Amino acid sequence: MWRRTLLLGALLGTPAAAHPAGSDLLRDLLRQDLPSRTVTVQVVAGRDGSNAGLNFTGSSGGQGTLLVPLGWTVDLQFRNAGTAPHSVIVLPFTSPLPAQPRAADAAFPGAVSRNVTRGVGRDAAAQTVRFQASRAGEYLIACGVPGHALSGQYLKLSVRAGLKEADWDPAPHAHP
Numbered sequence: 001m002w003r004r005t006l007l008l009g010a011l012l013g014t015p016a017a018a019h020p021a022g023s024d025l026l027r028d029l030l031r032q033d034l035p036s037r038t039v040t041v042q043v044v045a046g047r048d049g050s051n052a053g054l055n056f057t058g059s060s061g062g063q064g065t066l067l068v069p070l071g072w073t074v075d076l077q078f079r080n081a082g083t084a085p086h087s088v089i090v091l092p093f094t095s096p097l098p099a100q101p102r103a104a105d106a107a108f109p110g111a112v113s114r115n116v117t118r119g120v121g122r123d124a125a126a127q128t129v130r131f132q133a134s135r136a137g138e139y140l141i142a143c144g145v146p147g148h149a150l151s152g153q154y155l156k157l158s159v160r161a162g163l164k165e166a167d168w169d170p171a172p173h174a175h176p
Contacts, residue, residue: 029057030066032166039068039166040075043129045143045153046082046122053082054153056141061152064170066141068133069163076141078113079126085119086143088112088129090157093138097154100146107139108132116144133159 029042046053051060068074078088089101090111098105106112111131114120120127142154158169 030166030168034165036073037069037071038073038075039066040077041066043076043078043088043141043155045078045080045086045088046084051152053084054143054148054151056088056143056153056155059155062154062156064168065156065158067163067167067169068157068159069166070133070136070159070161072133072166074111074131074133074157076129077126078129080120080122080124082122085115085121085145086148086153087114087116087119087145088127089116089142089144090129090131091140091142091149093140093156097140097142097149099150101142101144101149103144106131108134112144117146119143119145119148135159136161 030039032039042057044057045055047055047058050058054060076088080086089103089105090107091098091101091105092107100117103112103116108131111129113127113129136159139157139159140149140154141157142149
């Protein structure tokens, strides 16, 4: 059975600045199906004006880590609400970040949206980015448009053995 948590503020579009990184805002955008070992996460690029619009769901620069059990399927429901083009790609957690990620840089097969370097506009249809979290480790959910990840448009992803379900760690993490 899908576990859904819906916060009225998330539904009404309350600005993310009203929700500190330690709040439940990110959890409200996550649902999981324990029997099928699938987690679905809403990833909204440019949700608000924070970090000059270079954010995912109002978070940027590693504010929050998506924790996923090893072997689970991850569905990123990606859409762009911002004025600039955006995309999404899951990258290995490396330093420095690649200035211009390419689809071939994706950490897992399928872990990249269409038009990763050009991005898509606000009017583009939502995309599902589906991949298997097949290797434990630390990763980034980043925008692939050149310069966006370097400017902080990323969240962390941690794939861990031993987890029973997906969750968010709200602690902020610095740029890798």
